[in-house]
Amino acid sequence: MAIDPEDLPAWSEAFLAADRLARTAGISRVDREWAWGGATGKGVRVAIVDSGVEGSHPAVRGRLGESVAVRIDKNGDPEVVKDNGQDLYGHATACAGIILGLAPEAEIVSVRVLNEELKGKGAAFARGLEWAIEQGVQVANLSLSSKSDAMYGLFHELADEAYFHNVALISAANNIAEASYPSLFSSVFSVAAHAEPDPWRFYYNPNPPVEFGAWGVDVPMAWKDGSDVVATGNSFAAPHIAGLVALIISKHPGLTPFELKAILAAVADNPRTSVPAAPSAVRTKKGKKKGR
Amino acid sequence: MTDRHLNSAVAAIRAAADRAAIAGRLHPDGEQRLLQSIVDATVRLFDAEASSIALFERDPDRLEFRVAAGPQGAGAVGKSIKTSQGIAGFVFSTGQALALSDVASDPRFNRKAAARTGYIPRSIAAVPLSDEQGTHGVLQVLDKRSEATFSLRDMELLGVFAAQAATAIAVTRAQREVSDLLRAAFKASGDRELTDAEVEALISVAAADLDLDDAAPFWRLADQVAQLRGLGERELNLVTAILGAVGAQAAARRGRRS
Numbered sequence: 414m415a416i417d418p419e420d421l422p423a424w425s426e427a428f429l430a431a432d433r434l435a436r437t438a439g440i441s442r443v444d445r446e447w448a449w450g451g452a453t454g455k456g457v458r459v460a461i462v463d464s465g466v467e468g469s470h471p472a473v474r475g476r477l478g479e480s481v482a483v484r485i486d487k488n489g490d491p492e493v494v495k496d497n498g499q500d501l502y503g504h505a506t507a508c509a510g511i512i513l514g515l516a517p518e519a520e521i522v523s524v525r526v527l528n529e530e531l532k533g534k535g536a537a538f539a540r541g542l543e544w545a546i547e548q549g550v551q552v553a554n555l556s557l558s559s560k561s562d563a564m565y566g567l568f569h570e571l572a573d574e575a576y577f578h579n580v581a582l583i584s585a586a587n588n589i590a591e592a593s594y595p596s597l598f599s600s601v602f603s604v605a606a607h608a609e610p611d612p613w614r615f616y617y618n619p620n621p622p623v624e625f626g627a628w629g630v631d632v633p634m635a636w637k638d639g640s641d642v643v644a645t646g647n648s649f650a651a652p653h654i655a656g657l658v659a660l661i662i663s664k665h666p667g668l669t670p671f672e673l674k675a676i677l678a679a680v681a682d683n684p685r686t687s688v689p690a691a692p693s694a695v696r697t698k699k700g701k702k703k704g705r
Numbered sequence: 706m707t708d709r710h711l712n713s714a715v716a717a718i719r720a721a722a723d724r725a726a727i728a729g730r731l732h733p734d735g736e737q738r739l740l741q742s743i744v745d746a747t748v749r750l751f752d753a754e755a756s757s758i759a760l761f762e763r764d765p766d767r768l769e770f771r772v773a774a775g776p777q778g779a780g781a782v783g784k785s786i787k788t789s790q791g792i793a794g795f796v797f798s799t800g801q802a803l804a805l806s807d808v809a810s811d812p813r814f815n816r817k818a819a820a821r822t823g824y825i826p827r828s829i830a831a832v833p834l835s836d837e838q839g840t841h842g843v844l845q846v847l848d849k850r851s852e853a854t855f856s857l858r859d860m861e862l863l864g865v866f867a868a869q870a871a872t873a874i875a876v877t878r879a880q881r882e883v884s885d886l887l888r889a890a891f892k893a894s895g896d897r898e899l900t901d902a903e904v905e906a907l908i909s910v911a912a913a914d915l916d917l918d919d920a921a922p923f924w925r926l927a928d929q930v931a932q933l934r935g936l937g938e939r940e941l942n943l944v945t946a947i948l949g950a951v952g953a954q955a956a957a958r959r960g961r962r963s
Binding site: 527 | 855856
């Protein structure tokens with residue numbers, strides 16, 4: 414399906430920047446078959462930091478492992494407590510369904526940071542993310558963000574913490590160009606939506622801060638109370654990339670976020686121009702397989 | 706500060722207050738009118754059944770529908786929902802834009818919030834009204850007539866309208882906060898002089914709220930100043946000192962940025 418650039422908002426236009434992908438010539442031997450062929454997400458724990466995953470929803474396939482919530486105690490400090498497997502809005506369950514649609518054997522860890530209470534919202538989000546990193550999950554899906562300048566430093570520390578512990582933070586980009594954390598940090602996988610109805614189709618954007626584009630328009634998905642909806646938002650693009658990353662890690666355990674991004678860039682669906690001859694003599698095979 | 710300087714400063718404040726009084730009479734309730742014009746434009750542009758803006762209010766925490774437009778919009782105005790409810794609640798709580806379609810066809814979907822605002826939509830798009838201070842509310846569009854769903858372009862366009870609304874709201878809130886600040890300053894001064902530390906603290910709060918590169922907040926501040934007429938010399942000196950320090954700090958910030 415061809416993309417009409419006229420239909421794309423400004424932040425998606427760079428998905429079509431074919432001329433800027435020539436530099437990936439050296440890793441053209443990495444294809445989808447190598448990256449995740451035969452993988453199911455088995456052995457990979459994916460945290461969903463959001464509104465709480467509904468464990469009983471059919472789309473969650475019984476893959477919900479631990480379920481916790483962050484609440485603010487009397488002193489205003491965030492504390493992590495056991496949660497009941499309910500979803501406040503439906504959004505976390507939607508993300509879980511999308512991830513498991515790609516990586517059906519991944520284990521979901523639900524970290525509910527949204528509450529009835531608004532006080533301490535940013536602090537709860539930060540504590541939830543910190544808890545997930547401490548638990549050693551390999552992937553964390555963050556389809557929410559904080560715009561508070563006061564949280565900048567804390568989120569930056571957590572993004573570094575995640576990076577150095579090989580936790581891939583997959584963050585939904587904001588719809589409008591404004592500061593939002595942690596999606597603007599260089600170490601996270603910042604994802605915006607494209608409109609092509611294919612969960613496996615994604616683009617690398619060589620013009621950050623948004624680095625990847627995945628399906629996020631009219632996506633059929635799970636919602637609260639066992640229901641299903643069709644929804645649009647960058648929130649639903651991020652879990653597509655989270656699912657693919659879970660697949661790659663299940664086949665190649667121990668990859669760093671840096672390596673994961675490079676692999677995604679190498680197998681992205683971007684249109685490619687003819688690759689200029691690489692100076693190195695080690696390129697042996699021409700042409701590449703396209704696998705899923 | 707010499708008497709001559711003080712007198713000219715007070716005269717300048719008075720002139721600004723007069724100007725603000727006139728501007729205030731010409732444009733009463735500017736925020737409400739701007740928000741209304743935004744939902745009017747949204748309904749026309751999207752050819753939608755309804756568009757509305759809900760703003761966050763405290764005690765108790767809620768989202769209150771302030772303006773609405775479109776054939777199905779009128780029922781929403783004045784009504785409130787909890788911030789933990791529905792699409793508007795989610796968008797407000799997370800700052801993430803969201804659109805749903807085929808909403809009404811699913812009987813399990815939480816319709817309570819929609820029913821409360823008088824209309825159950827088939828499709829809905831909602832974007833946060835945010836700035837660096839946080840999220841102030843939500844802009845919603847219900848049922849675009851030409852299509853069953855919302856496109857990426859639609860979401861981007863809504864984001865542009867939302868940015869306008871957020872600016873209008875931030876300006877009004879900054880004005881309210883400055884007036885609260887001045888009131889607090891007089892209350893705190895009471896029978897004694899404020900300490901330097903107290904004055905510094907007040908100034909830093911005022912300077913943070915006034916860091917808006919726009920002429921509008923100045924006129925709104927001047928409106929507040931207009932209400933200070935009839936105060937004694939001591940209070941006027943205090944106001945002048947605060948404004949002087951705020952001005953100096955703003956100039957220093959501008960200097961650092963350029």
